[in-house]
Every structure is written in C-alpha cells, then in structure tokens.
Amino acid sequence: MLGKKFGQSKKPVISGPIGFEHRVHTKFDAETQQFLDLPAQWVALVNNESNRRAPIVDPSRVTDVEAAKSKMIIRGSTSAQSRDVADFAGGGGIGQGGAGQARLSVALSNAYHHQQPRETLVEESRFQQQPPAKAAPQFLMQQRQLQNHQFNQQQQQQQQFVDQRPPPSYQIYQQQRTMDQQQQSRALSESQPPSSPPGQWNQPASSGSASLAASSVTAASVANRNRPLRQSTASTSDSNRHQPVRAVSSPAYRLSQQQMQMQQPHQFIPQQQQPSLAMDLAARLEQQLNAAAASAQAARSLTHEQFRSALERVVVPEDPRLFLDMQGFVKIGEGSTSQVLLTRDRRTSRQVAVKMMDLRKQQRRELLFNEVVIMRDYPHPCIVEMYGSYLVDDELWVLMEYMPGGALTDIVTNKNIRLDDCQIATICQPVLQALSFLHSNGVIHRDIKSDSILFCRTGHVKLSDFGFCAQVSPELPRRKSLVGTPYWMAPELIARSPYGTEVDVWSLGVMIVEMIDGEPPYFNEAPVQAMRRIRDQQAPRLQFSRPVPPELADFLGRTMARDPKQRATADELLRHPFIARFASPDVGCLLQLLSR
Numbered sequence: 082m083l084g085k086k087f088g089q090s091k092k093p094v095i096s097g098p099i100g101f102e103h104r105v106h107t108k109f110d111a112e113t114q115q116f117l118d119l120p121a122q123w124v125a126l127v128n129n130e131s132n133r134r135a136p137i138v139d140p141s142r143v144t145d146v147e148a149a150k151s152k153m154i155i156r157g158s159t160s161a162q163s164r165d166v167a168d169f170a171g172g173g174g175i176g177q178g179g180a181g182q183a184r185l186s187v188a189l190s191n192a193y194h195h196q197q198p199r200e201t202l203v204e205e206s207r208f209q210q211q212p213p214a215k216a217a218p219q220f221l222m223q224q225r226q227l228q229n230h231q232f233n234q235q236q237q238q239q240q241q242f243v244d245q246r247p248p249p250s251y252q253i254y255q256q257q258r259t260m261d262q263q264q265q266s267r268a269l270s271e272s273q274p275p276s277s278p279p280g281q282w283n284q285p286a287s288s289g290s291a292s293l294a295a296s297s298v299t300a301a302s303v304a305n306r307n308r309p310l311r312q313s314t315a316s317t318s319d320s321n322r323h324q325p326v327r328a329v330s331s332p333a334y335r336l337s338q339q340q341m342q343m344q345q346p347h348q349f350i351p352q353q354q355q356p357s358l359a360m361d362l363a364a365r366l367e368q369q370l371n372a373a374a375a376s377a378q379a380a381r382s383l384t385h386e387q388f389r390s391a392l393e394r395v396v397v398p399e400d401p402r403l404f405l406d407m408q409g410f411v412k413i414g415e416g417s418t419s420q421v422l423l424t425r426d427r428r429t430s431r432q433v434a435v436k437m438m439d440l441r442k443q444q445r446r447e448l449l450f451n452e453v454v455i456m457r458d459y460p461h462p463c464i465v466e467m468y469g470s471y472l473v474d475d476e477l478w479v480l481m482e483y484m485p486g487g488a489l490t491d492i493v494t495n496k497n498i499r500l501d502d503c504q505i506a507t508i509c510q511p512v513l514q515a516l517s518f519l520h521s522n523g524v525i526h527r528d529i530k531s532d533s534i535l536f537c538r539t540g541h542v543k544l545s546d547f548g549f550c551a552q553v554s555p556e557l558p559r560r561k562s563l564v565g566t567p568y569w570m571a572p573e574l575i576a577r578s579p580y581g582t583e584v585d586v587w588s589l590g591v592m593i594v595e596m597i598d599g600e601p602p603y604f605n606e607a608p609v610q611a612m613r614r615i616r617d618q619q620a621p622r623l624q625f626s627r628p629v630p631p632e633l634a635d636f637l638g639r640t641m642a643r644d645p646k647q648r649a650t651a652d653e654l655l656r657h658p659f660i661a662r663f664a665s666p667d668v669g670c671l672l673q674l675l676s677r
C-alpha cells in the first residue's frame with residue numbers, strides 16, 4: 082500500500098529456509114506396508130491400533146457403568162467376546178478363594194491384609210453422569226466428545242447383552258454363576274491340562290504340531306496384527322492412526338481465572354508423607370463398600386463423587402495446568418484406559434509424559450489407585466519415575482518421566498528388526514531387576530508384555546503401566562482375579578487357580594517369544610481360543626524364526642514352566658547363564674534398535 086502510494090511496485094523478497102536441518106526422513110515400504118524411520122512419537126500413534134494388546138480385567142469385577150446388572154464388561158472387547166472371556170471368570174469369581182476377595186479390587190485388596198473375607202456380594206456403584214470438563218484444551222474436548230460417543234455406543238452394545246441377564250440379587254447371581262460354570266465346562270470340553278515336565282521348553286516340532294501351527298506367522302496375522310479385544314474401540318484408534326500427530330497448535334486452551342477460582346480447595350495431605358495412605362483410603366473405601374452391601378439399595382451408593390473425593394486425597398492437591406505447558410501437548414500414546422501426552426513442566430523445563438485417565442470410563446475405577454501408588458511408593462532405577470499425580474476435573478493425570486524411545490512393541494512388531502540374543506538379554510535384565518524388586522515387596526505386575534517396556538533416550542529400558550498390579554502378603558499370599566492380557570496370561574491365572582508373582586515370570590517368557598518371533602504364541606487366534614490353549618495344552622512351541630542358543634532355550638523353559646512351582650523366580654533368572662553370557666552392561670546394543 083505504501084509502495085503504491087509512492088509509485089513503487091517492488092515485491093517483497095521472501096528468503097528460503099535458513100538453518101534448515103533435515104532431521105527426520107520417513108518412508109513407506111509398500112512391500113511390508115509399514116512406515117519406516119518414523120519418530121518414536123509417531124510410531125506409537127501410527128501403530129497404535131495394530132500394536133496394542135488390550136488387557137482385560139475379571140469381568141465379574143468391573144465397575145458398573147450404567148446397568149447394575151452388568152458383570153460382563155471386558156475392556157476393549159465386544160460383548161460376545163466379553164461373554165466368552167467371562168466364561169473363564171467362572172461366571173463371576175464369587176466364592177472362589179473367598180467371596181470377599183473376589184469382589185475386591187486390587188487397590189482395595191492392597192489394604193485387605195488384615196481383613197476377613199466377606200461372604201457378601203458387593204455391588205459397586207453406578208457411575209453418575211458428569212458434565213464435561215470445563216477447562217480442558219479444545220483438542221481434548223473434541224477427543225472426549227468422540228470418546229463419549231464411542232463409549233456410549235459400546236455401553237449400549239454391552240447393555241443389549243446384559244439386559245438379558247437376571248437381576249443382581251446375590252442368590253440369582255450365584256445361580257447364574259452355577260449355570261455359567263456348567264456352560265463353561267460344556268464349552269470347554271477339551272482334554273484337561275496335560276502335565277508337563279518341569280521347566281521343559283518345547284523345541285520346534287518338525288511339522289504339523291497344533292501349537293506350532295498356531296504360533297506360526299501366517300500371512301493373515303502379519304497383514305492384520307489385530308488385537309481382537311480392542312475391536313470395539315477400534316474406531317477411536319483408527320481416527321488416531323490417520324492423524325499421527327496431534328500437536329496443539331491452536332490457542333484453544335486458556336486457563337480461565339474464573340474456572341480456577343471455582344476449583345474446590347483441597348484437603349492437604351502431602352503425598353510424600355503418605356506412603357500407605359492410598360492403602361488406608363482403599364481400606365476405608367472397602368468399609369464403605371461393606372457398609373453399602375448391607376442393603377441392596379445402599380450397595381449402589383458409592384457415587385462418582387465419593388469415589389472422586391477418595392482419590393482426591395491421595396493425589397497432589399495442585400492443579401498441574403498451572404505449571405504444565407498447556408499449549409505444547411502432543412499425544413504420544415494411548416492405552417485402553419488412558420491417553421498419554423507429552424508436554425513440558427514449566428517449573429523444571431523438563432519434558433514430562435502425562436497419562437490421563439477419565440474416572441468415568443474405567444471398568445474398575447479402584448485400579449486407579451495403583452496408578453497413583455505403585456510408581457510413587459516403589460521407586461527403582463528400572464521403573465519409570467513418577468513426578469506426581471493430580472485430579473483434573475474428572476480425570477486422573479499422572480506425570481511421569483518421558484521415555485522418548487517408545488515401547489518395546491514398536492520394535493518387536495517392526496518386521497525389519499529382529500532382536501539378537503544380546504539385545505534380548507539386555508532388555509530382560511532390567512525387567513527382571515524391576516520384577517525382583519516388586520516381587521520382594523509383594524507386588525504382582527500382572528500385565529508384563531512388550532507394551533509395558535519403555536526405552537529411554539540412552540537405550541535403557543524401564544518397566545511401566547502399573548494399572549493392574551496386585552499386592553500379596555503373608556495374610557493374602559495368592560490372588561484369583563482374571564486380570565492381564567490374554568496371550569500373555571499364565572496358565573494358572575486363566576485356570577482361576579490361586580496365583581502369585583510367578584505369573585509375571587510366565588508373561589516375561591511370552592515377551593521373549595515376542596522378541597524372537599515378533600508376536601506371542603497363538604496370536605493369530607482369538608483371545609479366548611488362545612487362553613484355552615494356554616490353559617489346557619503344554620507350554621507353547623516356539624516357532625523360532627531363527628536359531629537360539631541353548632542358554633536362551635533353557636531360560637525360556639524356566640520362565641514358561643506350566644507348574645508355577647517349577648518356574649524360576651526373577652532372582653533366579655537374573656543369575657541364569659543366558660543373562661550372564663549375553664546381557665550387555667552398556668546397553669550399546671539397544672541404542673542400535675532405537676536408531677532404526
């Protein structure tokens with residue numbers, strides 16, 4: 082305009098990019114149908130649906146969301162699958178190993194050591210519908226709307242199923258359970274579990290073995306690394322798959338002073354002074370549940386607000402939005418109960434991973450206590466460090482160490498990468514150290530799989546995802562809940578036998594199979610079928626897509642002994658010749674994995 086005014090018509094000169102740096106070059110391999118050289122955050126998103134294996138919880142112990150009758154919700158599964166997997170739960174688990182135990186959540190039973198088992202069925206409360214969070218960033222709001230829609234659809238599907246179920250009185254519930262058990266025994270009329278010699282690892286059969294066939298990598302299983310239990314939630318992940326990076330670039334988030342003033346003042350209970358506070362609160366919760374069980378009406382009386390205020394007392398009583406860079410959120414992962422975002426803590430300038438869990442969308446909301454307690458109370462160099470947990474509206478936010486190398490799943494499912502013995506041993510060693518530490522403290526992880534192993538920038542690995550932990554103690558030495566991710570579950574857990582820390586060692590064995598073959602045994606089968614095989618057949622034969630040294634074969638045999646008494650402990654495995662010979666102290670061999 083000025084130019085025109087003064088009779089000049091000079092165009093502005095726009096320079097080319099200055100200081101340009103080509104740091105990321107991604108490709109798509111048409112043959113393998115995979116993206117190559119993606120940054121770790123993108124890998125987590127692009128492969129989200131294909132690489133995630135959703136864990137399940139005992140269907141008898143999910144928190145009722147809409148219908149008090151429902152006992153059959155399985156995380157991320159269709160209702161039909163729910164019913165199938167529910168069969169493994171023996172129709173509810175009540176009365177198995179103590180009725181009280183059966184109704185206790187992990188968090189509750191963490192405080193259960195000195196309690197007597199109850200004989201009363203405790204109906205957990207319904208969630209109460211809450212208004213959407215007020216001060217969330219716009220992209221989170223959009224995601225929530227999408228998720229709410231999908232969640233409601235899922236609930237409707239489940240409701241269609243549960244509507245056919247009888248009313249929730251304890252007697253009728255027991256009758257139903259008996260019927261379910263009869264149906265189950267009819268449906269599972271295959272032969273009883275064979276006895277397998279202790280510690281025997283089945284080497285690959287020459288041909289034709291059923292289990293070998295089951296674990297072979299078929300074209301279908303390669304092309305479609307489906308996670309059947311996540312089918313009903315696939316649409317959420319699908320949308321993510323097509324939008325790999327959700328950087329928040331819009332100025333949508335503006336923390337309203339008004340909204341901040343509306344926040345209720347918290348009861349201050351300094352988190353660091355309360356190592357067992359969550360347990361105490363869990364005990365109180367259990368008391369409430371006991372009291373609630375006194376009458377059928379009261380049994381459903383633990384409201385969302387009551388639960389929220391119990392959780393509020395174990396988290397840090399601050400609003401993390403005041404010190405997190407709310408403009409800089411980038412989604413780096415998604416689990417069946419959470420979204421994980423990367424941002425910066427403005428107080429320390431360090432990057433932090435924020436795991437966000439909606440209280441209203443948990444099947445067993447009591448398990449959220451684990452998310453707060455385990456990483457906080459059991460710090461260890463091989464466990465992802467937690468910086469703090471916060472309640473933000475109706476979400477639990479757990480701030481933790483950012484692990485830029487992503488999950489081991491991203492590596493094992495990459496067909497261009499096959500881990501060698503050194504890499505496998507170097508990954509197993511810190512996982513075993515973490516397990517040894519947890520087990521010595523009576524904590525069972527219950528969801529050991531490649532998804533739970535995260536890489537630091539330095540190549541070190543750490544254990545994460547403690548949402549399914551359970552505590553054992555001299556008073557309560559064994560657990561019975563059906564919790565875990567099907568293909569990784571130990572036979573005794575599926576068989577509903579009382580189990581202990583040995584289940585983690587079995588799952589570690591399955592994770593080693595992932596590292597060798599790219600997927601766990603039976604992965605081309607439906608979860609229920611895989612669970613039957615794990616429960617009823619000898620330890621799965623390994624396809625061994627490459628020759629393995631005798632130390633590794635023996636190591637696997639010690640982890641996947643069907644009899645938990647014959648299974649090695651984490652401590653024993655740390656001293657195993659496979660670790661002694663192959664584990665690299667400087668993790669140099671793992672850095673290669675991250676750079677690919």
Ligand SMILES: Nc1ncnc2c1ncn2[C@@H]1O[C@H](COP(=O)(O)OP(=O)(O)OP(=O)(O)O)[C@@H](O)[C@H]1O
Nearest residue numbers: 125414415416417418419421434482483484488546
């Ligand atoms: N600290 C972290 N740093 C980097 N990425 C992370 C971190 N924590 C989690 N993630 C990513 O987010 C994903 C989901 O996290 P996580 O497994 O804890 O969620 P979840 O809801 O408990 O999952 P699951 O379905 O196994 O229960 C992980 O697989 C990983 O890719």
